[in-house]
Amino acid sequence: MTEYAGISATLPPGWRVVPLGSLAHVSYGIVQPGADVAGGVPIVRVRDLKQGRIDTGRPLRVRADIDAAYARTRLAGGEVLLTLVGSVGQAAVVPAALAGWNVARAVAVLRPARPLPPRWLTRCLAGEFVRHCIAAWLNTTVQATLNLxxxxxxPIVLPPAPERESITALLDCLDAKIAGNERLAGTALRLAGAQFQAAGQGGRSAVLGDVVDLGYGRALPAARRRPGAVPVYGSAGPSGWHDEALVPGPGIVVGRKGTVGAVHWSAGDFFPIDTTYYVRCPAGVPLEYAYFLLRSLGLSAMNSDSAVPGLNRSSTLSLPIRLAGGPEMELFARRSRTLFALRDRLARETQALRDLRDYLMPRLMSGRLRPGPADVRRADV
Structure with missing residues (x-):
């Protein structure tokens, strides 16, 4: 097609580029979902799509009659979702477990009309050709919006089927290893949490300020950040990189504004920005213990500063706690450090795998890098 002539000219012989509408039926979801209804039909919103996945932890639920009016976007599993408003261009494949869910107006449902793997579609949607088009076609008059x-x-790139399968095998291998690492890291954290619960049985009464202090992070706008290997933490977690640390690691970051009360662990040196606190512990209080203690306190419910919502430092440090005895705390520290070390190693390996995937994907999806049969065999190992 003439519209895609510039893209087609960069592709290898035999590769095609076609409009998404020729490959999938496209529709949007519920325009006015109304208030959350206990026992209602769960729907996916823009906020639920993150890094190629659908967060099902806190869905909005709508009345059955509202869902029935939008049967066209009721999910069965295997569709691709694409965000249309705000954080435009986030895409994910719908797992079978979400059959019966629906979506909000700001989310498009793409139902492949031919036997095209949904994962190929999501990778194309994350690719450089599509990202360029989305940026050029966005309506930004009020809020960033992409029209149906x-x-x-x-533009969806279609290599010959054998080459598409080779590319899919390589990228799926990396994705599977990343997912496996994340599951194992989650298991390590849950085991450490169980050890914390065991150490915390009994103990003495205290207040949080007896065992931790909260230091204020420092403003670091994106324009002032320099390329480096030091993670920058906001209230929702890592938000970029810098070449200079504010706090030596390992350490703990607590959300002060924004994602109030969220607790994050940094294995190395880090830079907490001004929407966060960082944690200091006196001698004899292991950081690992303080991490789980903070997570156990329900800090997200303490968004108590009515003028500027946030986590009040004085109120937080005054919270009553039960403090494990010295021997129990030290035993917890010895056992948990092995699990934290495993989690940190997995996190480093996972980041390296993500970096490799993100380097390879645009090259593979544009034909600049072409896998051979040997690469496919290695991916299956």
Whole structure:
């Protein structure tokens, strides 16, 4: 097609580029979902799509009659979701477990109309050709919005089937290893949490300020950040990189504004920004113990500063706690450090795998790097 001539000219012989609308039926979801209804039909919103996945932890639920009016976007599993408003361009494949869910108006449902793997579609949607088109076609008059007509025009690259399968095998291998690492890291954290619960049985009464202090993070706008290997932490977690640390690691970050009360662990040196606190512990109080103690206190419910919502330092440090005895705390520290070390190693390996995947994907998806049969065999190992 003439519209895609510039893209087609960069592709290897035999590769095609076609509009998304020729490969999938495209529709949007519920326009006015109304208030949350206990026992209602769960729907996916823009906020629920993160890094290629659908967060099902806190869905909005709508009345059955509202869902029935939008049967066209009721999910069965295997569809691709694409965000249309705000954080535009986030995409994910719907797992079978979400059959019966629906979506909000700001989320498009893409149902492949031919036997095209949904994962290929999501990778194309994350690719450089599509990202360029989304940036060019966005309506930004009020809020960033992508119209359905433009969604149907998005360019989808189609190599010959054998080459598409080779590329899919390589990228799926990396994704599977990343997912496996994340599951194992989660298991290590849950085991450490169980050890914390065991150490905390009994103990003495105290207040949080007896065992931790909260230091204020420092403003670091994106324009002032320099390329480096030091993670920058906001209230929702890592938000970028810098070449200079504010706090030596390991350490703990607590959300002060924004994602109030969220507790994050940094294995190395880090830079907490001004929407966060960082944690200091006196001698004899292991950081690992303080981490689980803070997580156990329900800090997210303490968004008590009515003028500027946030986590009040004085109120937080005054919270009553039960403090494990010295021997129990030290035993917990010895056991948990092995699990924390495993989690930290997995986190480093996972980041390296993500970096490798993110380097390879645009090259593979554009034909600049082409896998051979040997690469596919290695990916299956």
């Amino acid at each position: 007509a433009d969604v149907r025009r998005l």
